[in-house]
Amino acid sequence: MLSQKQQDIVIEAMKPFKPTKIAFSPFDADENEMEFLYDFKKTPSLLDLARIMLFLEEQFGQKINLVSFNRIHPFIKEDILKEAQIFFDESKRTETNSIEITTH
Amino acid sequence: MKARERKRILLKLRHIDAFLKKLHQYSRHISKKEEFLTDEPTQIIVSKLIEDTFEAIRVICRDIRPQIKKEYSKIEWEGLVTIRHQIAHESFQYEIDSLYDTMIVDIHNLERELPKFKKYVLSQKKEMVHEKKIE
Numbered sequence: 574m575l576s577q578k579q580q581d582i583v584i585e586a587m588k589p590f591k592p593t594k595i596a597f598s599p600f601d602a603d604e605n606e607m608e609f610l611y612d613f614k615k616t617p618s619l620l621d622l623a624r625i626m627l628f629l630e631e632q633f634g635q636k637i638n639l640v641s642f643n644r645i646h647p648f649i650k651e652d653i654l655k656e657a658q659i660f661f662d663e664s665k666r667t668e669t670n671s672i673e674i675t676t677h
Numbered sequence: 678m679k680a681r682e683r684k685r686i687l688l689k690l691r692h693i694d695a696f697l698k699k700l701h702q703y704s705r706h707i708s709k710k711e712e713f714l715t716d717e718p719t720q721i722i723v724s725k726l727i728e729d730t731f732e733a734i735r736v737i738c739r740d741i742r743p744q745i746k747k748e749y750s751k752i753e754w755e756g757l758v759t760i761r762h763q764i765a766h767e768s769f770q771y772e773i774d775s776l777y778d779t780m781i782v783d784i785h786n787l788e789r790e791l792p793k794f795k796k797y798v799l800s801q802k803k804e805m806v807h808e809k810k811i812e
Contacts, residue, residue: 618778619727622771623759644770 580660582632583609586625590615594642595661600653608638610645610657678801682740686798689733690791696733697788700726704780713777720773723780724764730784731761749797751790757783 575583575597587595591614598608607629617625622639629637645653678686703722707713713720735758738746746754760779 616772616774616778618783619760619763619771619775620753620756620779620783622775623756623763624753626759626763627755640770641772641775643772646770 575658575660579633583629584661586628587611587613590617590621592661593663594659596642596657596659598640598653598657600649600656606636606638607633608640610640610642610653612642678741678798683798683801686737686740687795689737690795690798692733693730693791696726696730697784700730700780700784710774710777713780714773720776724776727776727779727784728761728764730787731757732765734758735761745797749790749794752787752794757787 580597583595584592590611592611593614594610594612596610598610600608609629626637626639700723703726704713704719707716707719713723734752734754738754738758746752
């Protein structure tokens with residue numbers, strides 16, 4: 574489970590790529606690793622993704638894994654999505670256009 | 678920089694040249710992203726050549742001091758090595774769009790910066806000769 578502060582750090586790191594959805598995925602993760610699912614409007618290059626990973630690793634002191642929602646393997650997709658904790662969803666933005674963050 | 682390290686770095690830089698030449702050769706027929714997204718064989722080749730290129734960067738990283746990495750920080754050493762690990766261990770489940778952007782943007786930036794670093798490595802021979810004379 575992610576704290577509000579951790580969620581904010583992840584959202585901020587991904588902001589330049591206009592995220593539509595970000596989730597924490599506890600599926601198959603060990604205690605030294607954190608996995609995040611992402612869906613961006615703006616395509617990041619692999620180096621952009623690596624920068625995000627290195628930044629989050631520095632912030633959280635843990636190995637970070639980033640997985641695009643569209644690239645989750647079909648074999649485990651259902652299980653991953655069932656357990657995923659979505660903490661940013663653009664479709665749930667308020668009328669004032671601020672970001673509504675769902676805390677789990 | 679020791680002679681052996683210098684030699685190893687120059688060898689790796691030659692490997693990178695060869696990988697990037699192949700990358701351009703095998704992706705020459707791609708003129709826009711949409712073509713790349715439907716061309717799986719080219720995606721596989723590009724992914725492999727990018728992995729090989731960044732593996733060579735990883736080896737170079739072992740041989741240079743942090744101060745030199747800092748001096749040539751426009752080459753994002755750590756980021757490139759991270760990509761290599763992620764591709765090699767197949768844990769990087771990225772969009773193919775991202776691979777295309779790396780081929781176009783990240784590789785282009787690397788090609789712009791590497792000659793400066795190569796020039797520095799080549800200049801180290803003069804330094805080594807100079808050091809010997811002083812000894």
